[in-house]
Amino acid sequence: MDISVVIPLLNEEESLQELYDWIAKIMQSNRYLYEIIFIDDGSTDNSWNVIKELSKKHTEIKGIRFQKNYGKSQALDAGFELAKGNVVITMDADLQDNPEEIPALYNLITKDNFDLISGWKKKRYDNIITKNIPSKLFNAAARKTSGLKLHDFNCGLKAYKNEVVKAVKVSGEMHRYIPVLAKNEGFSNIGEKVVQHQARKYGETKFGIDRFVNGFLDLITISFLSKFGKRPMHFFGLWGSFMFLFGTSLAFYIGAYKLYKVYYGIKTILVTDNPWFYIALTSMILGTLLFLAGFIGELIIKTKNDEKHYNIKEKLNI
Structure with missing residues (x-):
């Protein structure tokens, strides 16, 4: 199998059909063998029923439904465990990540031999005060601490070699630092690609300003674990x-x-x-x-x- 697309989601019933159609169009036009893994992280809307209906029509769709909301890190970890594709691509379900980036990401992994490619949403359509400025500060601190020269650690659109996702263990709130986790496991060929950022079409963001506070705390944790996690x-x-x-x-x-x-x-x-x-x-x-x-x-x-x-x-x- 060429590609596994792992999509964590929470209350995104309105966007799922459109997202699937968009991904399928790209995959079929490039003749990829693929699977799409939806991880419903405890949605309280009709998201799971939409996924079930899609899976009846399309065998490439797989789904996992959590008992309750555990968080994006746990959702990604569950998706990584199931992924069979040579290249694993993660994206959010809110249509802010553009599936048309998939072929370029796939080529960077398969042809340029990158272990991991992180998306960089250079032009964003988010609130400047509550998201853009805190995000820039957060990413600057993450670059300084980790040594990785990435501009957007928290971008949901990323591509990995399959062996990378099988090696990293994503827990807590560490999904922001998967590139750092991969580096700690010995995968050094990590790059980034400027990707398109779409304005949110349906619903509201699930993240508030508190995610940046948690992000900085997690940054301290992973910085410590990077140096002393195996030998406290x-x-x-x-x-x-x-x-x-x-x-x-x-x-x-x-x-x-x-x-x-x-x-x-x-x-x-x-x-x-x-x-x-x-x-x-x-x-x-x-x-x-x-x-x-x-x-x-x-x-x-x-x-x-x-x-x-x-x-x-x-x-x-x-």
């Missing part, structure tokens, strides 16, 4: 050892200095009246806790099993 002891153990040694050295100095004054009959205060004693004690306690956190982290990594963070309610053609 390298971070917690290092700082824990440093703080414990600092506290121990300070306590030894306080005790030695106290004995020196007592030996020579110099008037001195009780050790417990010395504020440095409590600094030393706190440093040793924190150092021990940090070291234990690193040790427990190492045990968790070595013993954890892969877990799904979503429950599937129904499947179609799978």
